[in-house]
Amino acid sequence: xxxxxxxxxxxxxxxxxxxxxxxxxxxxxxxxxxxxxxxxxxxxxxxxxxxxxxxxxxxxxxxxxxxxxxxxxxxxxxxxxxxxxxxxxxxxxxxxxxxxxxxxxxxxxxxxxxxxxxxxxxxxxxxxxxxxxxxxxxxxxxxxxxxxxxxxxxxxxxxxxxxxxxxxxxxxxxxxxxxxxxxxxxxxxxxxxxxxxxxxxxxxxxxxxxxxxxxxxxxxxxxxxxxxxxxxxxxxxxxxxxxxxxxxxxxxxxxxxxxxxxxxxxxxxxxxxxxxxxxxxxxxxxxxxx
Amino acid sequence: xxxxxxxxxxxxxxxxxxxxxxxxxxxxxxxxxxxxxxxxxxxxxxxxxxxxxxxxxxxxxxxxxxxxxxxxxxxxxxxxxxxxxxxxxxxxxxxxxxxxxxxxxxxxxxxxxxxxxxxxxxxxxxxxxxxxxxxxxxxxxxxxxxxxxxxxxxxxxxxxxxxxxxxxxxxxxxxxxxxxxxxxxxxxxxxxxxxxxxxxxxxxxxxxxxxxxxxxxxxxxxxxxxxxxxxxxxxxxxxxxxxxxxxxxxxxxxxxxxxxxxxxxxxxxxxxxxxxxxxxxxxxxxxxxxxxxxxxxxxxxxxxxxxxxxxxxxxxxxxxxxxxxxxxxxxxxxxxxxxxxxxxxxxxxxxxxxxxxxxxxxxxxxxxxxxxxxxxxxxxxxxxxxxx
Numbered sequence: 090x091x092x093x094x095x096x097x098x099x100x101x102x103x104x105x106x107x108x109x110x111x112x113x114x115x116x117x118x119x120x121x122x123x124x125x126x127x128x129x130x131x132x133x134x135x136x137x138x139x140x141x142x143x144x145x146x147x148x149x150x151x152x153x154x155x156x157x158x159x160x161x162x163x164x165x166x167x168x169x170x171x172x173x174x175x176x177x178x179x180x181x182x183x184x185x186x187x188x189x190x191x192x193x194x195x196x197x198x199x200x201x202x203x204x205x206x207x208x209x210x211x212x213x214x215x216x217x218x219x220x221x222x223x224x225x226x227x228x229x230x231x232x233x234x235x236x237x238x239x240x241x242x243x244x245x246x247x248x249x250x251x252x253x254x255x256x257x258x259x260x261x262x263x264x265x266x267x268x269x270x271x272x273x274x275x276x277x278x279x280x281x282x283x284x285x286x287x288x289x290x291x292x293x294x295x296x297x298x299x300x301x302x303x304x305x306x307x308x309x310x311x312x313x314x315x316x317x318x319x320x321x322x323x324x325x326x327x328x329x330x331x332x333x334x335x336x337x338x339x340x341x342x343x344x345x346x347x348x349x350x351x352x353x354x355x356x357x358x359x360x361x362x363x364x365x366x367x368x369x370x371x372x373x374x375x376x377x378x379x
Numbered sequence: 380x381x382x383x384x385x386x387x388x389x390x391x392x393x394x395x396x397x398x399x400x401x402x403x404x405x406x407x408x409x410x411x412x413x414x415x416x417x418x419x420x421x422x423x424x425x426x427x428x429x430x431x432x433x434x435x436x437x438x439x440x441x442x443x444x445x446x447x448x449x450x451x452x453x454x455x456x457x458x459x460x461x462x463x464x465x466x467x468x469x470x471x472x473x474x475x476x477x478x479x480x481x482x483x484x485x486x487x488x489x490x491x492x493x494x495x496x497x498x499x500x501x502x503x504x505x506x507x508x509x510x511x512x513x514x515x516x517x518x519x520x521x522x523x524x525x526x527x528x529x530x531x532x533x534x535x536x537x538x539x540x541x542x543x544x545x546x547x548x549x550x551x552x553x554x555x556x557x558x559x560x561x562x563x564x565x566x567x568x569x570x571x572x573x574x575x576x577x578x579x580x581x582x583x584x585x586x587x588x589x590x591x592x593x594x595x596x597x598x599x600x601x602x603x604x605x606x607x608x609x610x611x612x613x614x615x616x617x618x619x620x621x622x623x624x625x626x627x628x629x630x631x632x633x634x635x636x637x638x639x640x641x642x643x644x645x646x647x648x649x650x651x652x653x654x655x656x657x658x659x660x661x662x663x664x665x666x667x668x669x670x671x672x673x674x675x676x677x678x679x680x681x682x683x684x685x686x687x688x689x690x691x692x693x694x695x696x697x698x699x700x701x702x703x704x705x706x707x708x709x710x711x712x713x714x715x716x717x718x719x720x721x722x723x724x725x726x727x728x729x730x731x732x733x734x735x736x737x738x739x740x741x742x743x744x745x746x747x748x749x750x751x752x753x754x755x756x757x758x759x760x761x762x763x764x765x766x767x
Contacts, residue, residue: 090598090599090601090602093598093601093627094595094598097592097594097595097598098595100594101592101594200418200419204418204422204423205418205419205420205421205422206420206422206423206643206646207420207615207618207643207646207647208646209646209647209648209649209650213649213650216649217626218625218626218627218628220628225626225627225628227626227627300591300592300619301615301618301619301646301647301649303420303615339592339595340594340595341595343586343595343596344595344596344598344599348584348585348586348587348595348596349557349585349586349587350587351587351595352587
């Protein structure tokens, strides 16, 4: 049973990890908690559902299209909120509030459109389970883990091997210095939002397959925030570690201590971790950005 | 400045006057308030509940009304929030001058409304199954709250009895949403009945409200290998639980509450094949020949079929109220309250066709419910009508 519980925990954790990485990207460069990430998770789930349902295309195709849409939506959010606030010289608190507003707005619109109903994809995708010994592993969980690894590999390639990645890393050290070097900081920030949006989109779509598509699915963004904080804000490796740790903690606490009190106990553990290591598991002490 | 204040006052006075005329013009109608879930995850149920109530009101009004007066039904949405339920109850009583309120079928909402109803003294006829809604503690009854379907104690026990007597199960597990008194009160009743009558509940696991991943809890249940699992949650949560149980290779038979009979349950579970073999309880058997005429009337009026039991909640509640008002002889809250308390053999559509309320508990006496089974082809088959 312990091994099955660890499998359960990793399957939840890998999903948190993927969420946290996208969330961490924006934090990394701007030092801002971007809650519109939650809106992109929900849009990722709904776009792929709508495309699969109404255009009658295979689910993987729908998910790919949805990822592009959420990337663009995220870039659009940057354009109409952060860009304007930055040009006006407003502090990061205003963007934090704007992003929270976008999250709530999108959720409310989705509640309205879906009438609050939960829906499932019209065609089976990664359904069923395979077994290894007496371990039961749903295909979707294995698929999510694999897709998380692929996404992270692609992301680290982009961050460390491309010009765009170099620019993002430079900007994350200092936006001012990057600007002084003649970099187009608007384009970089927008690019980061696009990438972050695609990651939210892919996770949202997969969450929709794993559970179901429902308007409050974006609430997973809070787990992304906690995973980032535990792992070390702004640190991509830390985000992955934090996600896996929370997933495992939640599952093991539910299984071996108490299921009803699992959220409370999980957060109590996280508080202890942060007291011992305020900079997070993988984090280094950082200074304020922007 | 003063002139502006004066004109604002003048306009306010005018508004009040018009509003006042509105109220006085209503003197020859009887206002029934309805509180329903018109938005949110259970909107389909709430909207059909309102449809059912509206249909009953239309029929009654067309036949001359009650005590020679027309009924006016005012429905408000409680938006899934207990606090909102309290707020619209106040609004219906204080602003709309409703003499009696129907709704909801959400125990959490009526638990919040109950103390307020005791203060404002306008009776509520609900379908909130949690017994504490009408009897907050043993021996004490909420004077202004009534239940019009079997309570959760009865429904949990009926399902447990079916599992023991008909399905011959010996062991069970309960998975229950701790944040939902609808679920906890049924699960406790199931556990107590099952344990007291020769069965054994191996696991009784509470999950936090809002959870969507139940694999940790289900893995634990799988290890103790019960004959059946009882999941008295709302439809969508229960659907996710069945889906995840099957993903983990759990083959135990699943039993659930009356929420498992609706399409969102299957939608959340993913397919008909996954829910096949699942049992649930319901007050109404849609294919009952006794209801055929009503089903046709509903479909003709709304252009959509009856999908949820809430249609019957709305419809029956209005007729129970009508009987109470006729018995009271006057459309006033206190008189209606007394008449409701003495509801006896009033004709309804649910159960076996009549309802009698117990004056000591404000809940139905011996009201039966059906046990259904989901088939792989997406249909539900009535198994038996069971009395508590």
